[in-house]
Amino acid sequence: MSAPVRQALFGDLLDFTADPGWAAPADALPAVRWRPDHWLLIEDGRIVAAQPQAPGDDWQRHDHAGRLILPGFIDTHVHSPQLDVIASYGTELLDWLERYTFPAERRYADPAVAHAGAQTFLDALLAHGTTSAVVFPTVHAVSADALLAGAHARGMRLIAGKVLMDRHCPDGLRDDVASADADSRTLIERWHGTGRLSYAMTVRFAPTSTPEQLAMAGRWMAEVPGLYMQTHVAENRTEVAWVAQLFPEARSYLDVYHRAGLLNGRAVLAHGIWLDDTDRALLADTGAQIAHSPSSNLFLGSGLFGWQALEAAGAHVSMASDVGGGTSLSMQRTLADAYKIQALQGVRLTAFKALHAATRGGAEALGLAHEIGSFDAGCSADLCVWDWSHGAVARHRDALAQDLHERLFAWLVLGDERNLRATWVAGQPRHQRD
Structure with missing residues (x-):
C-alpha cells in the first residue's frame, strides 16, 4: 500500500462555523473561525487538522505566510x-x-x-x-x-x-x-x-x-x-x-x-x-x-x-x-455587488455574512457541508490562497485596517482574481500564479 499523500499549507486561515447573520461585525465573530499563522494539514485530498505548530518532515510544506487562505x-x-x-x-x-x-x-x-x-x-x-x-x-x-x-x-x-x-x-x-x-x-x-x-x-x-x-x-x-x-x-x-x-x-x-x-x-x-x-x-x-x-x-x-x-x-x-x-x-466582485444591492435597501451586508454565503452557506444550502465550504476535518481540501492586496491603492488601504473585518471588507471590495495565488482541488494544485 502506498504511503498517504500529506500536504501542509501555512497562512492565515479563515472559514466559518455558522452563519454570522445580519449582526454587526463585532457581534458576528462567534461564527468566524480565524486562525492566523496556522498550518492546514491535508491527507489524501482531505483536511485532517489545523494547528499553529509546523508538522513533521513527512509532510510536504507550502509556506504562504502573510496570505489569506479560504475555502474554495x-x-x-x-x-x-x-x-x-x-x-x-x-x-x-x-x-x-x-x-x-x-x-x-x-x-x-x-x-x-x-x-x-x-x-x-x-x-x-x-x-x-x-x-x-x-x-x-x-x-x-x-x-x-x-x-x-x-x-x-x-x-x-x-x-x-x-x-x-x-x-x-x-x-x-x-x-x-x-x-x-x-x-x-x-x-x-x-x-x-x-x-x-x-x-x-x-x-x-x-x-x-x-x-x-x-x-x-x-x-x-x-x-x-x-x-x-x-x-x-x-x-x-x-x-x-x-x-x-x-x-x-x-x-x-x-x-x-x-x-x-x-x-x-x-x-x-x-x-x-x-x-x-x-x-x-x-x-x-x-x-x-x-x-x-x-x-x-x-x-x-x-x-x-x-x-x-x-x-x-x-x-x-x-x-x-x-x-x-x-x-x-470573480466571487469578490459578485459579493461587492451584493453589498450595493442591500445598501440600496438600507441593509448593511458584512464581509463575514457575504463570505459565509459563498462558502459554508452555499455548501449547506446544497446539502454538501460535509464535503465542501469549510476547513472542517474530513472536508475535501478545496481551497484558495489569496494575497491580501494587489496594487498600490489596495496595499495602502490594507496597511491601515484596524481589525479583521475592516481588512477583509477592503479585500473583498478592492480585490478580484488578481489577488489569487493558488487554487487547490481535493488536495491538488489546479491553478497557480507565479
Missing part, C-alpha cells in the same frame, strides 16, 4: 457557454436572451466547440477561486457531457445537466420530451455520482418548457436519489407576467415548479427577486434555495433582491455569478 468559493448558478456573451450591451432579460444568449448557445451543438468551451470555462472558474459550481451548459447533450467530463478530470465538485427547452426558443436549441428524456437517462447513468459530480435536471425557465416536459423532469427528480434541479424564477417583471399568461392555473411563477414536483432540498432557483410571502414560505417548506445573482441583477436592471425577507421566512440563499448576465466570475 461555491458558485450556485452560472452559465458555461455565456462567456461568449459576457459584457454585451443594452438589453433586459428577454431581449438579451434572443439577441445574445441563444445565438451563442447554438454553437455548442458542435462537439469541438462544446469541448473547447468547457475547458475554457472550468479553467476560468479555478483562476477566479471557484472550486465548486452549479452550472448550465446548453440544450445539447454533448455540451453537458463535455462540461461534466472536464470537471471530473479536474476533480471538481460540479452539479450540471443538459438544458431542457421544448418551446419558445430558436431552431437549434429546441428539444422535445422524448429526446430530452433519453438524453437525461444517458447522462445520468454516465455522470450522476461519478467522482464528485451530480446531475441536475436543468429547466431553462418555465416559458421554454411545456407542462409535459416539466412533468418529465419532476419524474426524474422523484426516481433518482440525490438528483438536483436548477432553473430560473422571478428574475424580471416582464418574465413574471409572461409566465402568468402561459400557466394561468398556477398561483405564481414558483408554483409552476412546485406543481411539477421540482421543489425540494436540492432545487436551485436563480434570482427570486419578484416573490411574495407565500412564495417565500413555499421555499422554506420545500427546502429549495435562491441563488442570488447580484451582478446580473444590476447589469440587466432586473431589480433588488430581498435577502433578509427570504431568510426571515426560513429560506436558503446562496451566491451566484450568473455569467454572462453577470459581469465576472
